[in-house]
Amino acid sequence: MTSTIQTEQKKAITSLWDDAYAAGLSEPELLLYRSNLLGSDMRITNFGGGNTSAKVMMPDYLTGEQVEVLWVKGSGGDLGSIKMDGFSTLYMDKLHSLKGRYRGLALEDEMVAYLPHCTFNLNPRAASIDTPLHAYINRKHVDHMHPDSVIAIAACANSKDLTQKIFEGELGWLPWQRPGYDLGLKLEAVSQAQPNLKGIILEGHGLFTWGDTAKSCYETTLAIIQRAESWLEENSRKPAFGGAKYSALPAAERASLVARLMPVLRGKISKTEFKLGHFDDSTTVLDFVCSKDLQALAALGTSCPDHFLRTKIRPFVIDFDPSNPNFDQLLSGLDEGLNQYRADYVAYYERCKHDNSPAVRDANPIIYLIPGIGMLSFAKDKATARIAGEFYVNAINVMRGANGVDSYVGLPEQEAFDIEYWLLEEAKLQRMPKPKSLAGRIALVTGAAGGIGQAVARQLLQEGACVMLTDIDGEALSQAHQVLSKVAGKDNVATISANITRESDVEAILSETSLRFGGIDLLISNAGIASSAPLDETTLEIWERNQDILVKGYFLVSRSAFRIMKQQQIGGSMVFVASKNGLVASAGASAYCTAKAAEIHLARCIALEGAAHGIRVNVVNPDAVIRGSRIWDGKWKEERAVSNKIDADDIEEFYRQRSMLKLSVLPEDIAEAVYFLASDKSAKSTGNIINVDAGNAAAFTR
Structure with a gap:
């Protein structure tokens, strides 16, 4: 993804404004249009960063009189995807009246509590702390962006002089100050004292620009950013980051090392909260991690508050020499390095804390830089x-x-520190919804393209897990991915088409899962087939196919997952989707029944070995899950109909009537049982079986 962004950065930033489209929009709609255009280009502002606003004359809902209303991006949200309900609306006269309540910089945070009293039209969207920064600039339309090129100038030691030199008086400059009410007053003073300014650079922070119309504001923002980019490109005289110290390892070697490292690292930082990982080895990252100045620059930390809040005060540089890529040596120094980072973070907290500071937070790094390899987060x-x-x-x-x-x-x-442990930020964190039951967990679902597989994946996703889907049917897997991505977003779902009877394919599945998410916590072995034939007509091919998929395949996947779970040292859960036939023999299905019985016994064996490592293994036994099943769409349906001497069209009703409860068993029923056994709801259960068969006395476990 980052590599794509880099390619785009080589192109000039040009206006995407469509006059014909804009002609039919109201002022609030023009604000939305402008915001979406700005947020569509990461050179202009990063995800979730930046604010836009417009001051609009509207009829008051009580008096009917025209009043000036500030429309401004509300707390949270992203400009690229914001909708109309993402904007706060506030009376401008009430915002100005707040100045009489201001008691000075030391007490400026209390001003946030007054913002709801300025709300126009009972708008439920909470106003952000940046509201005064937009309200008090004496212009109709205001953009606040975080473009890399402008922040680079803002973060220079000679930022003020460079601003004057590059923009020749078109931009003002203010020294670093935490965003808040007081900064809003300073922006007002500059914009009133210098009416010819097109905007202001905030030292170490970002850019404010403005205009009399939505279009002029938007195009001014673009012009300033492009001017900064061009000037930096034309005037840069030093090698990036002091020049190269190392060469990057080949892409395949980088991916292989990271797939091995991430589960180990994840386990070390997930003792109190499960973490999920991301890997980036784009050109930008590799240039940095292979440079001579990596350690020195990493120690300086970031400048822009938006960057800092996401990445912590500084990254963790992992001790690794790509010219002598010794993985075991990397691992051997990992604990010492992490312990030192945590100690340094706690020391930073102790040095900087105030009497009313929130308690110290998770001391683990967020960003991990590996020379010659790339970046983990x-x-x-x-x-x-x-x-x-x-x-x-x-x-x-x-x-x-x-x-x-x-x-x-x-x-x-x-x-x-004052930003990271800002009481307003802490209050925002406390308002966050409670994590879902599987938040931070990584699940692998085999046979994921089928009815049960998709139902299980959906359930896990809805409970907050990330899910890797795998199936031998690539086309069906792609369709499942499209459907499930709509359930939980593209970040949380991935696929890999593979054959679980091949050892190399299974290793690739687990490697890709680790590379994509950081490891594995939940294995749902669900891949399956079904066959039916009298014993004397059961060919060796039928027998071996059942054994390959239902026994060998389950063994290979569980063995690989077990190894990673042991490396992580944070436990895990496996659920085998077996069958009622694993407990009850059925005439004319010896190959299938025997393989399913082996599945169940394999689960028990793994449960014995896994207990010492906190790895639980349980079984769900479905029966006659016909709706949505690819197995029942094939020969199995006809074969079972023949075996039971009924018409194929009557098969679902036959099994419903055969059950004790006279109910059909659906994929969602299996998913509920799988979720229960995979989650902490069954934290004290291992080696167990849940039958989901609407009642079958012969299958009662004993």
């Missing part, structure tokens, strides 16, 4: 891990630009 969910990595790529671009023309300056330590 870990967070409580996959999207957050990916976005954290993207923000650090922004920081890399800023360091490259700043050091090319001057000297990069990171955020001062105390300022960094």
